[in-house]
Amino acid sequence: MAWLKRWWPALVWGAFMSLFSTSGFSSENTSHFIIPFLKWLLPHASPPTLELLHHYIRKSAHFTEYFIFSLLVLRGIRAGQKGTHLRWALVSILLVVAYAAFDEFHQSFVPGRTALVTDVFIDAFGGNVAQIAAGLVMLWSNARQKRGLAHFSGTPLEPTDVQ
Secondary structure: OOOHHHHHHHHHHHHHHHOOOOOOHHHHHHHHHHHHHHHHHHOOOOOOHHHHHHHHHHHHHHHHHHHHHHHHHHHHHHOOOOOOOHHHHHHHHHHHHHHHHHHHHOOOOOOOOOOOOHHHHHHHHHHHHHHHHHHHHHHHHHHHHHHHHHHHHHOOOOOOHHH
């Protein structure tokens, strides 16, 4: 059951993402609460502008949910291990893209939903950006640790030590 401890956040998030793929979250249904909020926020905006903003909000949601999913998948793959491995990021991206493709395929059977290849690209982009961000955070953390260890030992840190 150790695998469940590592993977439950990704599994729960994946279940939420499946919920977002139902007809309850179709563009028509989300417009019933997003458009009125946008009208309140931007009272002078034209209906086409509100529709465009609604579209961008929905596409941003794709990016965001797969960004989070990608980080949770990475957490499961890392299994608490230290360090960074490109393989972990690549496997995370592969799983995210596979899930995104399956999700869009599933939406092709859901009334009121449309399967779009562009949504898979947006989802994949969110997953890739998450892996890049995670890699940069890990590199930055490693550089800080090296700096801290060098400072603690009293040895000056050479510019070539931080890369």
